[in-house]
Amino acid sequence: NKDNTEGFPQNILELLDGFKASKTLFTASRLGVFDVLNVSGLTVEEVANRIDASLLGTERLLDAAVSLGLLYKLKCEDKLVYRNTDQARQFLVSDSPLSLHAYILHCNDKIWPLFTDLENAVREGTRQHERTFGKKSENVFKDVYFNNDEVTVHFMKAMHSIAKVTGRDVATAFDLSHFRTACDVGGCTGAMAYEFTKAHPELSVIVFDLPAVIEMRSHFQSVEEDSRVSFVAGDFFKDDLPKADLYILARILHDWSDEKIHELLSKLSKTCTPGSGLLLSEILLDEDRTKPSRALLQALSMTEGRQRSAAEYSNLIKKHGFSPVQTRYTGNMLDAMLFVKDDEA
Ligand code: SAM
Incomplete structure (x- = not known):
């Protein structure tokens, strides 16, 4: 057991290599390695040929991916072939049902550049998107992610892929059988909404999101048609929210x-009647704000947002007349909290 106390800084050495491992995953995904290996095992020459890359570079990339547990390298007759692991087949092939491919590309294209500017972000603590991407970013969604249709669809694909992987656990975290209508506020492609209707046969869900997002929803809808999911365009800071028994705020x-949260919750609270539900889904920090590190690492590239603990979210939400009912640590990427609107005083 070589840990720090014995003088061997295993964790530091692993952290030193962390960025190389991430970039190996990003590059293999971007070049389509997991897609070309999806049908059968291939030699390095065959992979290099299909991804249109150098033999030497491809061999290095594939071997690194093998060492990270993303691929197998096997002897087949007298050739060495590379194959997808089960996990790669399930989560890395771009058109698999639970593919994280789009989210991986989002991390490569949007998050990686922000992290190369981390030192400046720490020094300045300001809107990093502006420095990194050279664009005004008063509102990161409107100014960066929904800049044009292609960029909007990329962002939506990234959100869609995470929601597909995490949505079921969020949708089944609580007994929601007494709710008939829900509004998924900032519900993006509807991926989370579909998980809710699948899990709750009596529930209909209205997905509420910005017009730029709702306009692009047809890129996603053909995959899963469900008449109990509908879409309404609007701005949750400016427009009225659709009426519903349950409001879902997932990763919002x-x-x-x-300050902005109070603005949104105040409007939401006025739309609710006693007994209405509010389901929050976020990564919940421990109360001493030391774990989980994926939440704290994500916070490093945030603009005006912040990661919070269950008590912090509770305090914000209670101010708007809701009482906490239950908190669920799902063990998945997203945890969940359920609140109910109090009787009028
Ligand atoms: N809830 C989805 C999920 O969990 O997969 C998407 C979360 S994504 C981080 C934030 C969502 O909020 C985006 O779909 C974005 O378009 C939406 N959003 C941001 N600002 C908004 C606003 N002012 N009004 C409505 N939707 C907004």
């Missing part, structure tokens, strides 16, 4: 300051 509040 962490993007905003307390």
Whole structure:
């Protein structure tokens, strides 16, 4: 057991290599390695040929991916072939049902550049998107992610892939049988909404999101038609929210300051009647804000948002007349909290 106390800084050495491992995954995904290996095992020459890359570079990339547990390297007759692991087949092939491919590309194209500017972000603590991408970013969604249709669809694909992987656990975290209508506020492609209707046969869900997102929803809808999911375009800071028994806020509040959250919750609270539900889904920090590190690492590239603990979210939400009912640590990427609107005083 070589840990720090014995003088061998295993964790530091692993952290030193962390960025190389991430970039190996990003590059293999970007070049389509997991897609070309999806049908059968291939030699390095065959992979290099299909991804249109150098033999030497491809061999290095494939071997690194093998060492990270993303691929197998096997002897087949007298040739060495590379194959997808089960996990690669399930999560890395671009058209698999639970593919994380789009989210991986989002990390490569949008998050990686922000992290190369981390030192400046720490020094300045300001809007990093502006420095990194050279664009005004008063509102990161409107100014960066929904800049044009192609960029919007890329962002939506990234959100869609995470929601597909995490949505079921969020949708089944609580007994929601007494709710008939839900509004998924900032519900993007509807991926989460479909998980809710699958899990709750009596529930209909309205997905509410910005017009730029709702306009592009046809890129996703053909995959899963469900008449119990509908879409409404609007801005949750400016427009009225659709009426519903249950409001879902999945991966919304962490993007905003307390001030903005109060603005949104105040409007939401006025739309609710006693007994209405509010389901929050976020990565919940421990109360001493030391774990989980994926939440704290994500916070490094945030603009005005912040990661919060269950008690912090509870305090924000209670101010708007809701009481906490239950908190679920799903063990998945997203945890969940359920609140109910109090009787009028
Ligand atoms: N809830 C989805 C999920 O969990 O997969 C998407 C989360 S994504 C981080 C944030 C979503 O909020 C995006 O779909 C974005 O378009 C939406 N959003 C941001 N600002 C908004 C606003 N002012 N009004 C409505 N939707 C907004």
